[in-house]
Amino acid sequence: MSDTRERELLAWATNEVAQQWPSACPAQRLEVVSGDASFRRYFRLLITPAEALIAVDSPPATEDNAAFVRLAAMLIDAGVRAPSVLAVDYEQGFMLLEDFGDKMLLPALLAAGEAGALTLYSPAFDALLALQEGMDSYALPNFDKPKLLAEMGLFTEWYCGGLLNLELDAREREVLGSAFDFLADAALAQPQCAVHRDYHSRNLMLLDDGELGVIDFQDAVHGAYTYDLVSLLRDCYISWPRPLVEEWARLFYQRRAYSSAAVRERGEQTFKRDFDLMGLQRHLKVMGIFSRLHLRDNKSAYLADIPLVTEYFLSVARQYPELSDILAWFEKVVVPRAAEQTQSRNNKTDGANARG
Structure with a gap:
C-alpha cells in the first residue's frame, strides 16, 4: 500500500463489503483507477472475480462529500445514470460507489x-x-x-x-x-x-x-x-x-x-x-x-x-x-x-x- 489513507480505506471498505455482501470475498488490495483534478482518489476493489466496487478517498478537509452523495441521489432521481453511493463515512472521507468501468x-x-x-x-x-x-x-x-x-x-x-x-x-x-x-x-x-x-x-x-x-x-x-x-x-x-x-x-x-x-x-x-x-x-x-x-x-x-x-x-x-x-x-x-x-x-x- 502506498500510504496510510490507502490502508485505512481498504480496511474500511473491506468491513463495509463484509456487512453488506456477506458472501463476497473482497481482494486484499486496491487497484488505482484515477485521481481527478481535485484531491479525490479512486480505487477499484474486487469483491468477486467478476464484480467490483469503487472505493473513494475523498479527504473531508478539501472535499464536500455530503454534496457528492446528495447530488448523486438527485441525478438518479432525474433519470441520469450516476453511480449509486453504497456506503459513506463522512468523518474519514471514504465512499463505496457503483463501478462504471473504464470505458470513457x-x-x-x-x-x-x-x-x-x-x-x-x-x-x-x-x-x-x-x-x-x-x-x-x-x-x-x-x-x-x-x-x-x-x-x-x-x-x-x-x-x-x-x-x-x-x-x-x-x-x-x-x-x-x-x-x-x-x-x-x-x-x-x-x-x-x-x-x-x-x-x-x-x-x-x-x-x-x-x-x-x-x-x-x-x-x-x-x-x-x-x-x-x-x-x-x-x-x-x-x-x-x-x-x-x-x-x-x-x-x-x-x-x-x-x-x-x-x-x-x-x-x-x-x-x-x-x-x-x-x-x-x-x-x-x-x-x-x-x-x-x-x-x-x-x-x-x-x-x-x-x-x-x-x-x-x-x-x-x-x-x-x-x-x-x-x-x-x-x-x-x-x-x-x-x-x-x-x-x-x-x-x-x-x-x-x-x-x-
Whole structure:
C-alpha cells in the first residue's frame, strides 16, 4: 500500500463489503483507477472475480462529500445514470460507489470520427436533457456573478501570472475586467437550470448495459443552460470542425426548446451567441485551472491541452466585436509568450532525454 489513507480505506471498505455482501470475498488490495483534478482518489476493489466496487478517498478537509452523495441521489432521481453511493463515512472521507468501468466516451469518439460521433453524442444529449429538465436546480448553489468572475480570475492569476510570468499593467487589467464583466453578464442573461459543470468526454462512461454513465458531478450549480453543452461539444480533450459543432449544438437546442419556453424564446441566433460566449468564459477558466494543476498540484499532463483551449478562445472571440480589446491583447501578448514557454519546456525535455 502506498500510504496510510490507502490502508485505512481498504480496511474500511473491506468491513463495509463484509456487512453488506456477506458472501463476497473482497481482494486484499486496491487497484488505482484515477485521481481527478481535485484531491479525490479512486480505487477499484474486487469483491468477486467478476464484480467490483469503487472505493473513494475523498479527504473531508478539501472535499464536500455530503454534496457528492446528495447530488448523486438527485441525478438518479432525474433519470441520469450516476453511480449509486453504497456506503459513506463522512468523518474519514471514504465512499463505496457503483463501478462504471473504464470505458470513457473520449476513446470511442476518437475511434468513431466525424461520421460516427453524433451516434455517441446522442445519449449524452439525452442525459443532459434529463439533468436540465429533471433536477431541482434551485436546490443547487447559484452560479452567480462573483463565482463567474472568480473562475475567470484563475486565468489572470494562474495562467497569465503563474504559467506565463506576465506582469499586467493597469490598462491590461482594465481590458480583462471589462471582458470578464461582459461574459459574466451574458451568462446570467441566459435561461438558468441545473449545470453539471464538467460535462465532457472524460466524465461520461460507456457502460456494459449500453447506458451512458455520468461522473464527477460534485460541483453542480444553478447556472446557464449552455454551460454543459459547450463543455461537451467544445471539449478540452477532443475537437471537431466548427460547422459540425454548430450543427450538433443546434440539434440539442431544438430538443431543449421543445420542453422549455424560456429556451424557445431565445431563438437559434441568440442560442448560438449564448453558446459561444459561455464557452469563452469556461475556456478562460480552464486555462487557469490547467495552469494551477501544473504549478500547484504537479499534474502537468494538462498543459498539453491548453493549446486546444486557446484555439477555441481565439476562434470564437474573433466573431464578437465586443471582445476586440481582449482579443487584440491576447494575440499580441499571450500567444507569443505561450509559444516561448512551450518551446522552453520542450527544450528542457529534449535535454533531459538526451542526458538519459
